[in-house]
Amino acid sequence: MTEINLEVQETNTRIDRYLSQELSDLSRSRIQKLIEEGNVQINDTVCTSKKAAVQAGDRISLAIPEAIPLDLEAEAIPLDILYEDDSLIIINKPAGLVVHPSAGHEAGTLVNALLSHCPLAEIGGVQRPGIVHRLDKDTTGAMVVAKTDQAHQHLQAQLKAKTARREYLGVVYGSPRTESGTIDQPIGRHPVDRKKMAVVPEEKGGRPSVTHWRVQERLGNYTLMLFQLETGRTHQIRVHSAYIGHPIVGDRVYSSGHSVGVNLPGQALHAWRLRLEHPLSGNLVEVTAPLPGSFTTLLEVLRRRIASF
Template identity: 75%
Template sequence: MSHSHLELEVQETSDLLKQTQTDRIDAWLASQVPDLSRSRIQKLIQQANVQINGFVCTSKNHTVKTGDRIQIAIPEATTSELKPETIPLDILYEDDHLLIINKPAGLVVHPAAGHFDGTLVNALLAHCPLAEIGGVQRPGIVHRLDKDTTGAIAIAKTDQAYQHLQAQLKAKTARREYLGVVYGATKTESGTVDQPIGRHPLDRKKMAVVPEAKGGRPSVTHWWVKERLGNYTLMHFQLETGRTHQIRVHCAHIGHPIVGDPVYSSGRDVGVNLPGQALHAWRLSLQHPVTGELVQAIAPPPHSFVTLREVLRRRCGLPPKSFEI
């Protein structure tokens, strides 16, 4: 069985250890690797998959110290472990090479630690064959959407389509456009956020604007005001890069976090029951990997997103208006 490997170092700061409430190895790792549950970490320790300074650690009670280097070997799922599951799919486009889905909130894209079933990949395996070169845990997955971000996502059915679509994303010829509702009123009608993004230096569950010298990767988000809604703004975003949580991090960085974002906003209640952040991948434009023709898929926003806009319009005294995208 193949493994993926993580290497971490206990930083020289008491604040970091205080966040874990304890310096036990299992608790410290749980605070640093949010994709792994504490029970999963304990099992990895029991199975001799964790080393401290080159020596195998088999005790979850081991105390970590500043400067310790910790290596984790995580056994990867095999294709036989990925079970097809009958989960409804909202299909925007499909042929023998390519599939574009309107992903709902709450659906994880591919299996990972803590989410071995009930994912989009499990649903896709029950629907059609997928490209194999995406990896055993993410076959056919060309790009990702966060669990609670809704909208258009492309999936490759063949290895040829996968390679072609990946090349388009790298060359920035594929166009990914989003709609989002943010807190506050922007001072200008458009702008670009060009700030590198990396793992938050203290909270491993978050991403942050991090200098490239400290591990941040170049990240560019273009935005336009689509509709002003009092102290809220409906924004149109276009990604130039595709970093984890990119739009969410960039919006928070400029002082206009996404409404309903449980990680990067203040959590102010807007009076609408949202399943997560009000962010929707509404239009995906790409070149067909075989015919070369333009494929454009538009994903209608979910009911919660439409309701949020209607409520904010009413509060501003604006008349009802259909959602034109």
């Protein structure tokens, strides 16, 4: 148990707002939870209302319970780190690496690797890696993880407000008629195959989903596309690409396309560039994740085929 004592310098301000200003390592939602659980006192009296007003000269005592440890084993799995500081880490995720432990993937995940690499964030009172967004098992590229509760809240808010920018490169079957476009179709659980996602009307449980795309290079019967996510639904780019008749090459779930003659470990989809505002400094953080070897090989093979005609 950690105890923090403060003397209020301001007049007539909400206690949750005051504490979030004074304690930058704790998110406002975490502070509100501590208040609701009776861990905050004003002038030796327990306060359970986040809206309670404090005055200059008031004495605040805040008790922070020890974080609950995550019951997972740390594993020394190598990480390709694109950026790291005390607030966040951005990795270049390889194909085949699952983000979270789950049935069938209890070990060998990104979370297990992070447990070994760096101190855990205390998010909602639990020690765990602050996963801000996920990449599918066989999707490669840039992925950000928060190291503190405050950074986790800030980064998630950026994704929700669409101020963080995520760009993907993907190779699709076919050649779109136009150079760019937007796919605005709701995505939900597939009505028959519950392991898949699909375009589903909102009245049947679909959630608004928007993907912007632009042709980067036409490669005969294939196309290198740049995708920009406005929302972040499960399998969004893969589902939307299949919906417009141009599924991702190598996608074993949403594509029935023929083999391209390249041994791909998964779908040819790569989280290429990530731009976000640093949760503490406010500076722009931009990283570009190098393409994996299999993706580069695929492009080289397709280019050679075009040149040979």
